[in-house]
Amino acid sequence: MSMRLRMGMIGGGPGAFIGPVHRIAAELDREIELVAGAFSSDAARSSAAGDFYRIDPARAYPDVAAMLAAEKARPDGVDFIAVVSPNHHHLPAARAALEAGFPVISDKPMTATLDEARELAALLQQAALPYGLTYTYSGYPMAREARARIAAGELGTIRKVVVEYSQGWLSQPAEGKQAEWRVDPARAGMGGCIGDIGVHAFHLAEFVTGLRVAQILPDLAAVVPGRVLDDDCSILLRFENGARGVLLASQIEVGELNGVRIRVYGDKAGLSWQQEEPNTMLLKHLDGRTEVLRAGTPQTRASVRTPGGHPEGYLEAFANLYRDFAKVLRGEPGSLLPGATDGLRGMTFIDTAVRASASQAGWVALTV
Numbered sequence: 001m002s003m004r005l006r007m008g009m010i011g012g013g014p015g016a017f018i019g020p021v022h023r024i025a026a027e028l029d030r031e032i033e034l035v036a037g038a039f040s041s042d043a044a045r046s047s048a049a050g051d052f053y054r055i056d057p058a059r060a061y062p063d064v065a066a067m068l069a070a071e072k073a074r075p076d077g078v079d080f081i082a083v084v085s086p087n088h089h090h091l092p093a094a095r096a097a098l099e100a101g102f103p104v105i106s107d108k109p110m111t112a113t114l115d116e117a118r119e120l121a122a123l124l125q126q127a128a129l130p131y132g133l134t135y136t137y138s139g140y141p142m143a144r145e146a147r148a149r150i151a152a153g154e155l156g157t158i159r160k161v162v163v164e165y166s167q168g169w170l171s172q173p174a175e176g177k178q179a180e181w182r183v184d185p186a187r188a189g190m191g192g193c194i195g196d197i198g199v200h201a202f203h204l205a206e207f208v209t210g211l212r213v214a215q216i217l218p219d220l221a222a223v224v225p226g227r228v229l230d231d232d233c234s235i236l237l238r239f240e241n242g243a244r245g246v247l248l249a250s251q252i253e254v255g256e257l258n259g260v261r262i263r264v265y266g267d268k269a270g271l272s273w274q275q276e277e278p279n280t281m282l283l284k285h286l287d288g289r290t291e292v293l294r295a296g297t298p299q300t301r302a303s304v305r306t307p308g309g310h311p312e313g314y315l316e317a318f319a320n321l322y323r324d325f326a327k328v329l330r331g332e333p334g335s336l337l338p339g340a341t342d343g344l345r346g347m348t349f350i351d352t353a354v355r356a357s358a359s360q361a362g363w364v365a366l367t368v
């Protein structure tokens with residue numbers, strides 16, 4: 001029997017959003033256990049988070065350096081580090097972990113800027129340690145099913161992709177812990193909405209179609225008065241095979257929650273999937289028939305945990321990414337977890353879109 005992998009967390013302090021999600025997702029399959037953390041830049045808050053997660057109080061550390069040094073010295077020290085702090089901290093956190101010899105799984109975007117992403121990619125090459133990036137939507141059973149069907153040629157040649165991520169929670173001047181760093185360039189990085197959710201849509205489009213975006217025509221706006229970073233993005237896409245696409249991402253679409261939707265059309269069939277109804281995908285045929293595909297049926301068994309019809313969602317999709325990371329760490333095949341190449345592509349997308357929109361450059365190439 002293989003041992004459970006031990007996880008150390010950076011970020012995920014009191015009131016944080018995604019840290020607790022990572023904890024649940026990592027532990028869902030009993031492959032991984034959270035045992036240590038530098039959960040906050042404030043020592044008392046890190047310790048309070050340690051209580052919340054019910055880990056050994058001695059392993060809730062005052063800062064990242066203390067955690068890495070102590071865990072390295074323990075015979076039962078952590079096997080890898082999860083980075084779930086805000087964007088500006090992704091590079092320093094990952095760098096410190098890699099230098100201490102630990103594999104890293106990080107939340108997106110890879111870093112705050114493209115230069116930082118290049119630095120991290122170079123560090124990863126030197127370190128030759130596993131690195132995973134949690135583009136959540138690639139963990140959903142039906143997103144994986146869409147990818148498999150497109151790869152098998154069921155849609156024929158892909159000609160059109162429409163991908164969207166719509167939210168409304170930043171429709172007003174930002175308030176609260178999650179909002180305040182996301183609208184601050186010093187902590188969010190060069191992208192606002194595009195770095196927070198546009199990059200999810202970008203990755204989903206490339207993941208599902210298996211195609212790369214070659215060129216973009218971006219129109220980014222900071223709609224809420226006084227906001228520096230973009231909060232609304234409309235982007236035309238051209239894929240490497242000539243397919244056309246549209247990517248819409250917004251945080252000012254009042255009333256929208258997490259409207260991630262993708263539609264892909266080939267010359268034989270089309271498909272559509274949305275994450276607020278994640279267990280259903282529609283496959284549309286030339287003769288007018290629409291097939292309803294459901295998660296939990298034999299094709300998707302590998303990425304669901306309960307019999308079909310029992311709804312699974314965000315947490316299980318996240319857990320699929322952790323299950324993949326466990327496979328990578330154990331040297332087993334079959335992982336679909338995004339990594340440094342996807343991270344660099346995402347950062348190139350953000351950087352190119354922000355610059356080209358500001359200078360009204362028109363169509364620009366995505367060169368990674």
Ligand SMILES: NC(=O)c1ccc[n+]([C@@H]2O[C@H](COP(=O)([O-])OP(=O)(O)OC[C@H]3O[C@@H](n4cnc5c(N)ncnc54)[C@H](O)[C@@H]3O)[C@@H](O)[C@H]2O)c1
Pocket residue numbers: 010011012013014015016017018019038039040041064084085086087089107108109134135136177178181196
């Ligand atoms: N994949 C997804 O679906 C998804 C969803 C939400 C957020 N995210 C990403 O996760 C990251 C965190 O987002 P969030 O909404 O949880 O933010 P948050 O503000 O809720 O939490 C961030 C946490 O990091 C801690 N932190 C900050 N600096 C630190 C440091 N120097 N050392 C240790 N901890 C530190 C903060 O104290 C806080 O507890 C962001 O990069 C965001 O883009 C991804």
